[in-house]
Amino acid sequence: MPEGATLVPVICMSDQTHLTNFSGDKKAWPVYLTIGNVRSKTRNSPSKMAILLVALLPVPPKFTSKKAKKRSAQRTANDEILNAVFSFIFESLEAIAKHGKEMCCSDGKVRQCFPVLAAWIADHAENETLHGLKRMSCAVCEVPVERLGWDTKEVHPARDYQKYAEIEERYVNTGGEHNVASLLAVGVKMGRNIFTGLLRVEIPLLFKPDILHNIYLGLFKHLMQWIEDFLKKHGRQELFDEVWKSLPPYPGFFVPKKAYREVTQWQGKEMRNLGRCILGVFASSLRSPTPAQQSPFVDAIRCVRALVDFSLMAQYRSHTEDTLGYMEQYLHDFHRYKEVFQEFRTSKKTRQEADVHDEQLRLNLERKLKEAGKIPAAKRRRLLDENRLERTGKREEIHRNQSHFNFIKLHLLVHYCSHVRKFGNIPMYSTDVGELAHKVQIKEGYRHSNKNDASRQILHYYSRVHAVSMRLLTLRALQARKPEGASGLDNADRCFLDEISQTRSAIQLTETEATRPRRLLRGRDKNINSFKQLSENLGIPVEQIFNELMRYGRRSLQNPDRLIANKERLDTMPVEQFNQLQIPVLGFQETDVYDIHRARTTGERSFRNGGSRNDWVWVALGAANEYGALRGKLPGRLRGLFKVRDTGTNGKVYRLAIVQLLQTAGGNRISGAHGLVKVFARQQTSTDEFWIVDITTVTGLAHLIPEGDGKWLVNSRIDLRTFNDVY
Ligand SMILES: [Zn+2]
Numbered sequence: 001m002p003e004g005a006t007l008v009p010v011i012c013m014s015d016q017t018h019l020t021n022f023s024g025d026k027k028a029w030p031v032y033l034t035i036g037n038v039r040s041k042t043r044n045s046p047s048k049m050a051i052l053l054v055a056l057l058p059v060p061p062k063f064t065s066k067k068a069k070k071r072s073a074q075r076t077a078n079d080e081i082l083n084a085v086f087s088f089i090f091e092s093l094e095a096i097a098k099h100g101k102e103m104c105c106s107d108g109k110v111r112q113c114f115p116v117l118a119a120w121i122a123d124h125a126e127n128e129t130l131h132g133l134k135r136m137s138c139a140v141c142e143v144p145v146e147r148l149g150w151d152t153k154e155v156h157p158a159r160d161y162q163k164y165a166e167i168e169e170r171y172v173n174t175g176g177e178h179n180v181a182s183l184l185a186v187g188v189k190m191g192r193n194i195f196t197g198l199l200r201v202e203i204p205l206l207f208k209p210d211i212l213h214n215i216y217l218g219l220f221k222h223l224m225q226w227i228e229d230f231l232k233k234h235g236r237q238e239l240f241d242e243v244w245k246s247l248p249p250y251p252g253f254f255v256p257k258k259a260y261r262e263v264t265q266w267q268g269k270e271m272r273n274l275g276r277c278i279l280g281v282f283a284s285s286l287r288s289p290t291p292a293q294q295s296p297f298v299d300a301i302r303c304v305r306a307l308v309d310f311s312l313m314a315q316y317r318s319h320t321e322d323t324l325g326y327m328e329q330y331l332h333d334f335h336r337y338k339e340v341f342q343e344f345r346t347s348k349k350t351r352q353e354a355d356v357h358d359e360q361l362r363l364n365l366e367r368k369l370k371e372a373g374k375i376p377a378a379k380r381r382r383l384l385d386e387n388r389l390e391r392t393g394k395r396e397e398i399h400r401n402q403s404h405f406n407f408i409k410l411h412l413l414v415h416y417c418s419h420v421r422k423f424g425n426i427p428m429y430s431t432d433v434g435e436l437a438h439k440v441q442i443k444e445g446y447r448h449s450n451k452n453d454a455s456r457q458i459l460h461y462y463s464r465v466h467a468v469s470m471r472l473l474t475l476r477a478l479q480a481r482k483p484e485g486a487s488g489l490d491n492a493d494r495c496f497l498d499e500i501s502q503t504r505s506a507i508q509l510t511e512t513e514a515t516r517p518r519r520l521l522r523g524r525d526k527n528i529n530s531f532k533q534l535s536e537n538l539g540i541p542v543e544q545i546f547n548e549l550m551r552y553g554r555r556s557l558q559n560p561d562r563l564i565a566n567k568e569r570l571d572t573m574p575v576e577q578f579n580q581l582q583i584p585v586l587g588f589q590e591t592d593v594y595d596i597h598r599a600r601t602t603g604e605r606s607f608r609n610g611g612s613r614n615d616w617v618w619v620a621l622g623a624a625n626e627y628g629a630l631r632g633k634l635p636g637r638l639r640g641l642f643k644v645r646d647t648g649t650n651g652k653v654y655r656l657a658i659v660q661l662l663q664t665a666g667g668n669r670i671s672g673a674h675g676l677v678k679v680f681a682r683q684q685t686s687t688d689e690f691w692i693v694d695i696t697t698v699t700g701l702a703h704l705i706p707e708g709d710g711k712w713l714v715n716s717r718i719d720l721r722t723f724n725d726v727y
Helices: 068-099 124-131 161-174 177-185 211-233 237-245 268-285 291-313 321-344 348-372 377-402 408-423 432-448 454-481 491-502 531-538 542-556 567-572 720-725
Strands: 006-014 027-035 052-057 101-104 110-121 520-525 575-586 594-600 616-620 633-645 653-664 677-681 691-694 698-701 704-706 711-714
Touching: 006 432, 027 432, 052 068, 052 432, 052 454, 068 110, 124 211, 124 408, 161 177, 211 237, 211 268, 211 291, 211 321, 211 408, 237 268, 268 291, 268 704, 268 711, 291 321, 291 720, 321 377, 321 408, 348 377, 432 454, 454 491, 531 542, 531 567, 531 575, 531 633, 542 567, 542 653, 542 691, 575 698, 594 698, 616 653
Parallel strands: 006 110
Antiparallel strands: 006 027, 027 052, 101 110, 520 575, 575 594, 575 633, 616 633, 616 698, 633 653, 653 677, 653 691, 677 711, 704 711
């Protein structure tokens, strides 16, 4: 590239999708395009229109013929059509990748830009198709199928697509079947890679880790199968379901309403949800093991924990050598403990083989008994016992030898850390963006079409939506740049903006809030004016509330501020009761994005007809070095929210929360194989059963997983912030 050239990394995305959510097997196969010069946050925000629909690829028809020859012919035809379509798509890019093109940048300067394909985001199956690889092949390295499930410390040769191209050329020129064979040996299909020959493109670098398909829809699906078999083997299924159904609410978390086994749909949303709670639920359902269960339970929990932790840290938006080191360690741990699930990795073939052997041994026994004729009952029993042992032994041996973890999705995790080192965080290339684009660009387009030759209409529909929205964004930017009256907009533009802002725009444009939202008390109960009424409403004796208030005053208030230690005075102060506290919680690794936690307390009454709700919250009570891993915070149940005005000298208003705090045990440390903090209920009779605290010390919702008998596990895997804070 010449000196002073500007590189424009082109990021493409492809993902087959269904056109409707409801019925039919109509599919679309869109290719989207965006560029790396746009900040990833802007790029991934749908309202910024940074993702273009470039093409709808032809979706190959289903294989109808059963004949191998016909199927293979159809496969060849599919591949050739795909190659031709991509040559056409890349043609225009190739022309300017060579000499560059002068382009206007957003800062008003004109630059010589060289757009070069730099990333291709797709799930694994599509990557295999596009790279022309056999099934179970990695696009980055030449790992053989039988090593896919092995530890991360193994290094396999990186793929050299340049070399493959040379071998292909040699074959085309001079023939020689050994050339084809040498490519097939490393999983490469001759002439099928759509990226071959593209100028300045480094094919092995196009691969991007894909958390959604690889981990959530891939590995977690496997993991859940193993967990289910494991629970069944150890008779813990019912306990698991019981814990599963009693999970508390949390922002962005969908509280399961059905038993785990009754859930039929496991898509991205459900799998992510599962990833946030599975460790705690699993650990809770394996509580109090028998001596024989101890060792497998510990290994199983460690294995699940390793995969969950890996999946969480892979979502960090910034990394250090430490976090990458942790990720490598988690993966290593997973491999170290995965053996505990090996018996559940059996294929149908293996199970059949085991059945055949089993039947053989049973027949052997029958024959032996027949030959022996009349034998004493004791001897007969001994023979039966021996045979039973032999049969289970054989079955386990077959399972052990033939079950393995050699599947591609496990291998791909190996490349996550090196990818972060080279290209930065993983979520920036998330396929989630594609899912959103599908909705806006493809499905809406299909809905608006007359369903006849829909592809063209989808493409046209979206180019119009895109053009209008881009113009709108440009106008908004111009309007914002200059002060009122002096804006660079002419009358026509201003009318256009006004008109648009009055009608509902097809694409919602949202402005991000830069200021920190405030903590708010919501849902005032109009019938409550005094402590007496509050006490009745909450079911807490008024005496106890007064004592707590005075304790709060002594603990937290400066002298002049102190609520007067006079119960008669307190009795006259006006009180308001609320049922909701809105707490803005800064998003993890964000500076201006807040999640709103809504902590509810409905007392004894029902919440939306679903029984009463008194949420778990975090209360910041001590310094960061207190309460061990919890860092100065304790979880508790929110039992009341109220506002009281000191009618005395200062007229000050106190916004307070009544919380039933839990206590930690075991030195407040992270305990056991699951690495979660255990918390306990305080004695009902204890003087500090209820605490009154300022609402500013309530820092957010807590997610606790019940462990029975007034015990809970603090679910620190519920979101990235908690995961990062509690360790
Ligand atoms: Zn690999």
